[in-house]
Amino acid sequence: MMKLLLDTADTDVWQRLAPQGVFVGITTNPLLMQRSSTICSIENYARLYEQAQALGYGEIHFQVFGDDWTACARDILSIGPGVFVKIPAVAAGLSVVNRIDCPNRVTLTAIYSSSQIMVAESLGVAYAAPYYARLHEASGDADPAFQTMRQIEQNTRVLVASLRSTEQIEHLAQMGFRTFAIPGQLALEWTENPLSLRAVSEFEDAAS
Numbered sequence: 349m350m351k352l353l354l355d356t357a358d359t360d361v362w363q364r365l366a367p368q369g370v371f372v373g374i375t376t377n378p379l380l381m382q383r384s385s386t387i388c389s390i391e392n393y394a395r396l397y398e399q400a401q402a403l404g405y406g407e408i409h410f411q412v413f414g415d416d417w418t419a420c421a422r423d424i425l426s427i428g429p430g431v432f433v434k435i436p437a438v439a440a441g442l443s444v445v446n447r448i449d450c451p452n453r454v455t456l457t458a459i460y461s462s463s464q465i466m467v468a469e470s471l472g473v474a475y476a477a478p479y480y481a482r483l484h485e486a487s488g489d490a491d492p493a494f495q496t497m498r499q500i501e502q503n504t505r506v507l508v509a510s511l512r513s514t515e516q517i518e519h520l521a522q523m524g525f526r527t528f529a530i531p532g533q534l535a536l537e538w539t540e541n542p543l544s545l546r547a548v549s550e551f552e553d554a555a556s
Contacts, residue, residue: 356532
């Protein structure tokens, strides 16, 4: 089953797309919070969670920040049952996953290698979020690593992030991926295909 999430902290985008029912949740991180002119804090996370819930989004992913990731992760999880905590897939982050002992509400993020997907599977976390465009731009070709990730994926759902275009998403879907974090602007463009809009205009002209 295809599962699409909005990769933005812009609540205007959330509101515009919520009525469609296409996107089941939200993913955020400190950079996305900054771009939406929102301070990264537990209080603001809680406020955003309430907004997401009111709009019908079933889940929202908030990333740890600050000097104590373990305490931050616990604070994030305490916001509500629809919250997942995003933890970078580095040594310090893996220790946090082990300490909080709540893998079914963890998203390992900042993933660039298939070995990190193996780690995610070993820890039994809910999601693992590899960065496609960033890896592609750094290595010249992200496809070999992502093909291996797809083969490794079993119980942890691979949530593909860092996407630049519809073509990239369609390409990854052809590779077998079924879960995507879609940037806000790209999500807005999805249901506004120019040819579809022209067809609708023609239908309405005929009806009148």
